[in-house]
Amino acid sequence: xxxxxxxxxxxxxxxxxxxxxxxxxxxxxxxxxxxxxxxxxxxxxxxxxxxxxxxxxxxxxxxxxxxxxxxxxxxxxxxxxxxxxxxxxxxxxxxxxxxxxxxxxxxxxxxxxxxxxxxxxxxxxxxxxxxxxxxxxxxxxxxxxxxxxxxxxxxxxxxxxxxxxxxxxxxxxxxxxxxxxxxxxxxxxxxxxxxxxxxxxxxxxxxxxxxxxxxxxxxxxxxxxxxxxx
Amino acid sequence: xxxxxxxxxxxxxxxxxxxxxxxxxxxxxxxxxxxxxxxxxxxxxxxxxxxxxxxxxxxxxxxxxxxxxxxxxxxxxxxxxxxxxxxxxxxxxxxxxxxxxxxxxxxxxxxxxxxxxxxxxxxxxxxxxxxxxxxxxxxxxxxxxxxxxxxxxxxxxxxxxxxxxxxxxxxxxxxxxxxxxxxxxxxxxxxxxxxxxxxxxxxxxxxxxxxxxxxxxxxxxxxxxxxxxxxxxxxxxxxxxxxxxxxxxxxxxxxxxxxxxxxxxx
Numbered sequence: 001x002x003x004x005x006x007x008x009x010x011x012x013x014x015x016x017x018x019x020x021x022x023x024x025x026x027x028x029x030x031x032x033x034x035x036x037x038x039x040x041x042x043x044x045x046x047x048x049x050x051x052x053x054x055x056x057x058x059x060x061x062x063x064x065x066x067x068x069x070x071x072x073x074x075x076x077x078x079x080x081x082x083x084x085x086x087x088x089x090x091x092x093x094x095x096x097x098x099x100x101x102x103x104x105x106x107x108x109x110x111x112x113x114x115x116x117x118x119x120x121x122x123x124x125x126x127x128x129x130x131x132x133x134x135x136x137x138x139x140x141x142x143x144x145x146x147x148x149x150x151x152x153x154x155x156x157x158x159x160x161x162x163x164x165x166x167x168x169x170x171x172x173x174x175x176x177x178x179x180x181x182x183x184x185x186x187x188x189x190x191x192x193x194x195x196x197x198x199x200x201x202x203x204x205x206x207x208x209x210x211x212x213x214x215x216x217x218x219x220x221x222x223x224x225x226x227x228x229x230x
Numbered sequence: 231x232x233x234x235x236x237x238x239x240x241x242x243x244x245x246x247x248x249x250x251x252x253x254x255x256x257x258x259x260x261x262x263x264x265x266x267x268x269x270x271x272x273x274x275x276x277x278x279x280x281x282x283x284x285x286x287x288x289x290x291x292x293x294x295x296x297x298x299x300x301x302x303x304x305x306x307x308x309x310x311x312x313x314x315x316x317x318x319x320x321x322x323x324x325x326x327x328x329x330x331x332x333x334x335x336x337x338x339x340x341x342x343x344x345x346x347x348x349x350x351x352x353x354x355x356x357x358x359x360x361x362x363x364x365x366x367x368x369x370x371x372x373x374x375x376x377x378x379x380x381x382x383x384x385x386x387x388x389x390x391x392x393x394x395x396x397x398x399x400x401x402x403x404x405x406x407x408x409x410x411x412x413x414x415x416x417x418x419x420x421x422x423x424x425x426x427x428x429x430x431x432x433x434x435x436x437x438x439x440x441x442x443x444x445x446x447x448x449x450x451x452x453x454x455x456x457x458x459x460x461x462x463x464x465x466x467x468x469x470x471x472x473x474x475x476x477x478x479x480x481x482x483x484x485x486x487x488x489x490x491x492x493x494x495x496x
Contacts, residue, residue, distance in 0.1 A: 010290055014304040016279045017271045017297070021305065021353045045248045059242050069242075070249040122361075128352050130270070131421045140422035169431050170443075177426050178444040181415025182408075189411050191361050192371040196378070196407045214408055214448060221447030 042066055068135060075124055075143040100161040101216070108212035112183060116190045116197075125188070148176050159219070163226055170222040178222070182214050268298045302360060334388050338442035346417040346427075355418065378406050385409065394453040405452040409445050416441045 004012070042063045046053045060066040115121045130136045152172045159165055166172065190197040197210055273294050277284045291297040323340075345351050360366040382402050389395065389405075396402060420427045430443045 006290075009286075013276055013280055013287055013290065013297075014301055016276045017268075017301040018305055020271045020275065020279075021268065021301075021350075040249045040252045044252065045245055048248045048251075049245060056245055059238070059245065066245070066249070070246055073246040073250055122358060125355050125358050125418075128355055128418055128421050131352075137422065141426075144419070144423055144426060173426070174428075174430065174440060177419055178412070178416070178440060178447075181419045182412050182444070183415065184418060185411030185413065185415030186408075188355065188358060188414055189374060189407065191358055192367060192374050196374075196403065197411075199401070199404055199407070210404070210408060213451065214412070217447045217451030218444060221443075221450060 040067060040070060068139075071127060071136065072139050072142075075139060076146075100158060104158055104219075105208045105212040105216065108215045109209045112186065112209045112211040115183065116187045121187065122191070144177075147180055148173055151176055155219075159223055164219075164223040165226050167222060167224040175218060175222045178218050179215050182218065183211055186211050186214075268301055271298065271301060273297055302357075302363075302366070305357075333436075334391060335436065335438055335442045337388075338445050339437055339439045341413065342416065342420075342439045342441035345413060346420040351417060352421060355414070377410065378403060381406050381410065389449065389453055392449065392453075393456050394449070395456050396452060397454050400452045405448065408448050408452070412444055412448060413441060416444065 042053055042056050042060075045066070046056050049055075056066065060069065124140075127136055127140065131140055155172055155175060166175065186197055199210070273284055273287050273291075276297075277287050280287075287297070291300065323344075354370075357366060357370065361370070385406050386402060396405065416427055427440045429437050429439050431438045
């Protein structure tokens with residue numbers, strides 16, 4: 001074989017990097033530290049806060065410990081943002097008992113509007129690569145459970161208002177998982193192709209977001225009318 | 231100083247808020263944070279795998295950051311992370327493994343199983359943290375449009391086998407966009423916690439994944455029965471009483487074979 005040129009070598013090194021990215025295994029992820037926040041340095045945080053680094057190390061034993069809490073904060077923020085938008089949407093319209101379906105669609109629109117280009121929401125996507133790391137996995141799971149406990153009662157109340165109940169084997173947790181997965185997926189697609197997500201060709205597009213449309217579809221499919229007591 | 235009077239918990243919060251601001255700025259900056267999604271690719275490891283010294287690599291790239299920048303470029307050029315032909319590959323594989331015709335539910339399950347186990351899918355999602363880079367955005371948008379385009383015929387077949395047609399006020403693209411969003415979202419959910427996306431039902435050896443069950447909800451919402459008087463079957467074999475629907479994917483698969491063969495020779 002001919003001696004590789006400098007350019008060949010360069011391509012080799014890039015190819016190795018590409019393989020690490022495309023074949024990143026669960027085992028490798030399990031031992032990774034929270035590198036994705038590597039550019040957030042305790043020194044810079046201290047400088048911006050106008051304190052010494054020691055002041056930060058008073059709260060966190062290491063830079064890694066700080067970054068782990070920071071990830072938790074990023075996850076929590078996007079969730080709170082969604083909740084705040086929901087309460088604002090509900091504050092504007094007192095529809096919940098009058099027209100629950102319209103109220104739910106407005107809530108869904110508000111959540112989608114809030115999340116579709118929220119940077120702290122998007123920061124989370126670089127962490128799925130490391131989801132097999134026990135600590136990061138734990139943070140992602142905790143965020144998920146918080147979602148269920150915060151929205152679970154709302155969904156059950158809503159089903160009651162529209163005279164429906166969950167249809168076995170579906171559960172509140174499964175319905176919420178699907179609904180939130182659909183929201184995440186739409187937000188991701190919206191980032192590159194907003195024109196496809198804000199299409200005006202699907203049913204109900206004139207009134208509501210595709211998220212509201214899909215949410216209604218999932219709620220309907222996972223539930224059944226409460227039978228008449230007679 | 232205002233900060234000095236705050237409680238410990240508040241101060242901790244202040245420090246975390248600053249971190250959030252730094253991350254948010256890097257996501258908004260035109261020069262993104264290259265370490266965000268490629269941070270696990272370390273020059274040390276590249277050198278080790280290449281059997282050279284770190285110095286040999288630093289000879290080409292002055293810093294880890296410069297290596298990441300070029301790696302990102304390389305990944306985009308090679309389309310190594312772009313998965314437009316993934317569904318085609320699944321169709322080919324399924325047809326080889328199973329006896330055709332297969333059920334729609336089984337096809338949906340297979341797509342979920344395949345994507346949720348595919349590291350390059352998650353790597354592609356993590357590239358979304360580089361969307362401020364116009365090249366990244368363009369590459370991901372092109373790939374996304376291609377995926378939608380290639381998935382449309384399969385979804386069209388699926389509708390036909392359910393004896394349904396699109397509602398007058400819906401398009402095939404809308405349905406495809408919605409189903410693919412659902413797939414991405416559920417796969418991410420699976421990655422964060424596999425226990426949160428259990429199979430919905432397993433009856434008479436027929437499995438229904440959460441993705442298949444949720445996709446059916448979208449199918450139903452975007453479409454209507456071809457014959458309004460009949461009660462067409464769904465793909466929920468386990469909870470319905472219509473039994474499995476057989477769909478013939480051979481047309482889609484033949485096309486898929488051509489596509490994947492074309493990619494290999496390209």
